[in-house]
Structures are given as structure tokens and as C-alpha cells.
Amino acid sequence: KDAQENLEGGKILPLQLPIGEEASFRGVVDLLKNEAYYYEDSSGKAKKGPIPEELQTKVQEERLKLMESLIEVKEELMERYLEGEEISQEELYSCLKEGMRKGEVVPVLCGSASKLIGIDLLMDFINLCLPSPLERRPAKGLNPLGQEEERKPSLEEPFSAYVFKTLVDPFAGRISYVKVLSGSIGPDVTVLNPTKKTKEKVGQIFSLQGKKQEVAGIAEVGDIVALIKLKDTQTGDTLCDEKAPIIYPPVTPPTPVLSYAIRPKARGDEEKISSALSRIKEEDPTIVLSRDEQTKELIISCLGQLHLDVIIERMKRKFGVEVELSPPKIPYKETIKKVVKGVIYRHKKQTGGRGQFAEVHFDIYPLERGKGFEFEEALTGMNVPRNFVPAVEKGIREGMEAGVLAGFPVVDVKVRFYDGKSHEVDSSDLAFKIASFMCFKKGLQQAEPVLLEPIMKLEVTVPEDALGDVMGDLNGRRGKILGMDRRGKNHVIRALVPMAEVLQYGPILNSLTAGRGSFTMEFSHYEEVPPHLAQRIIEEARKEREKEKED
Known part of the structure; x- marks a missing residue:
């Protein structure tokens, strides 16, 4: 019922009923054939048997509903049915195929991948009922001028194919799985990859039977084949005839919903983990890898906990790398709220030889959120030679790398360097850099420093019956509903929600909506952390820095 309400256009029609449920699920009833199929072992092969007595009434009810829905596809069959004529099974299958082709019918089958129940029936259904590749509409892409172009599913058209999957085999190397959309291709030819603007040499072509690969002499329109050791080709790329270039739009991967910081268990495995993740990402473009510039953490983002578990298991099994996961650190920042003028700092150090001397005078101003940093040189006299100005700015920038509250980067400040003092012998770039660094830190202490947190823009799609729960949850996470x-x-x-509140939002939304919700999230801006939360964050950051020093 929920699926039908969310579906635009087609009508959902169950073609099978399950025999048993959960642990007792052991077979299916085919409503069109009015036959039961049982799976008595782990071979995945169905055996016909009688329809269970407790299901017979329901089977007849659902079969009648299915027949009435299917014959609506063809008006002439509807008239015959109303006149009491019997409709053959072949005619019902014809209605089913026509309804799917028009998008009026969405068939539903049942099965279990883990128990291998219903898989063979699904494959038979695909072979029998789904349209042939030669019956599909022309594939649309862009030519080199950016104009839309079509390729009909015909052998008469130039060769074109879409790479929909990549595997990295330790022996065979990169294996590209492609669907031929037009024309044909044989072995030992050169094709164009217009996505990468490179040429690829196609060696042998393999047809696929599960994990088995068999050498194929030629690949024609509609075929799905494997090409070995293409150098630059990746998932989402187009391959085509050099004389008739076309680029098909890549499939956009779904937005990741779960992110973790990932690091190797063993010290020294940093290179191995990077290599393993890049190889796995090549096979699975739904994985997003990023390096947080502030926290220096490697972040892996994926489609959920199960997806993450599979990735970690593959890293261990295929690449011998064991990893540790933790929630990503929040990239907090610091800024100021108050203007401070006349901040003075003198750096003076005398040793046996040449000493160090520099004095700087600053005015420090808060800037609008997102403005970053501004430096103004406003010297008027000759107290400070102008050649020391770059060292002054460098000292300030180094001071911005760690604020005075919790050591987070400082943003949205302006420093006006208006005066100072120097010594003709003891002053140097290093002395002025140190003086500027210390003067900036001194000014921050006086300028009401505050903590900033990243705010994320969320778009959450939910069914109506879960709307209240999701809204209440977002409000509880300090969210602002837009x-x-x-x-x-x-x-x-x-909504706008602090990043700290939605780091693991995917599982939470699944729980609130029984798996029917989805969301997208992107960075919006920084905002001041409420004081009662800021103090806790500052204390935790200080404890972490102390622990790092001990380690």
C-alpha cells in the first residue's frame, strides 16, 4: 500500500505469494500459473508441489484481482472477459508485457537472496516478460558539440556502450562490465572513450555466466560483456566508435548517508589503507572518500551500516588491511565578538650574540561570518621597516591555526597593524613573526572569543504518517525548520541542523520512518555554539590535546 501511494503512474501487481514467512519461508505460489514452488535444499532450484491448503482461498482471491487488473491493459480482452469468455495464460502474459512496456504495471515477485528462494523464477520471469534490448527506445547522449544525439538499438548503428561496473581482479587486473547500446564490436580493435578523451585497445571480449567468463567472438547490441585491462576507463564512462563519438550521461550515485573516520589498526599501514580504499572505490562509485583539512582525518561515506561492513570486510579479505572506525571529529572553529584596540606585544630575547627584538601594535576586529581573514598594514612612521610586514602577517596567520579557547582554527577576524618598534641590529623576520603571533593571541583573549560549529542544510523526504516524528526529532537536534x-x-x-547532531542521521531516519525516509545533506555555514554546549566541547578538546601530548 505504501509503495503504491509513493509510485507515480504504474499499478503494483503481486505475481507471487510467499509460502511461509521469515524463518519458515520455503517457497512461492505463482498466481498466473496457479502453481506452487518449493525450495527443499540450498541448490536454489524450485520443485513443483501442491498449493498449501491454508493459502488456497487467498491464492484464488489474489489471482482474480491480478487477472482483472491485467486485462484492463487490452480493451478487447476486457470485453471478452465481461462476456464470460476464458482468458488464456498466454493472453495474460501478453497483457503483463504490454502493461510493463507502457509503464502501467509494476510487477512484484518475492524471494530470498540468502536462502536462494525465488531467484530461478525471477530469472525466468526476466527472460520471458521483460522487453528485449532491441525493443527499447533509442539511447540518448551528447555529441562533441554538446548537441543531443540518439543511437537506435540496431546493428546498423555505430558501436556505443556504457560501462556500468568495474572489478579489480588480482590476476586479470581491471575488468570493465559494459552494455552494448548500439552496433557491435570485435576483439583487437581500438575504441574511443569520449568521457576521458582517450583511446582504448579492446583485447579479448568475454561473455558472463555468473562468475564464469567465456571468450566471445563479438559483442552485439543488447549484450553485456566484460572487457579486460582498459587503462583509463571507469564506471560511468562511454565507449564508442572513433568516427561517431557520443557520451551517455553517467548514472548519478545515491547520496551517502553514513560517514566515519577510518584509520589503520597497525601503524605504518597508512599507504595500504589508501591503496585498498582507492581500489574498492574504483569498483563501487557510491563510496565517497575525503580528507578533512582541519582534523586531518580520512573520512569514508557510504550508503549505510551494512554497506560499511561489507567494505571493511573486503579490505581485510582482499587487501589484508584491518581498520578502526570512529565518528568524524566536528571541524569547530573560533572567532571573536568584540573590537580590541591598542594590543601591544614586545618580543625581546638577549643571548650571548645577536639578540631578538620586535614590537607590534594591533587593532583587532570581528568580521561577518564567512569573511575569513583580513590584514591591513597601516604604518605611518619609520618605527617598523616595511620589509618586516610579510613576517608580521605570517605570524598572525600562524596564530590563527589554533585559537585560545580549544585550539580550533580562528576565522572571521581583521587585524590592523598600525605601529611598532624595531632595532637596527636585533630585529629580524623571525622576531617580528614571533611578536605578531603572541600579540594576536593576546588580542584574542581580550576580544570575547567564541566557538563556531558547522551547520548543515538538510532535505528530508518522509511519508505523511512519519512527518510528526521526524519534525519533532529535528527540533530536538537544535534544527531550524525552513x-x-x-x-x-x-x-x-x-531544515538547518548542526553537524554534531546529524553525523549518524541515516540510521535514525530509518528508525523513525521504518526505512521509507531519505535525505540529502550539504554544508551551509558556521554559527556560534550555545554557551552551555561550548564549555563541554572546550573541555573535551583540552582533554584530547593532553592525551595526544602523553601519547
């Missing part, structure tokens, strides 16, 4: 829209039967909530 507005709501309708999208079909669903609601789309737009």
Missing part, C-alpha cells in the same frame, strides 16, 4: 513541500505522497522538510 519550510516544507509536497512531493507526490511524501513531504520534503528543509
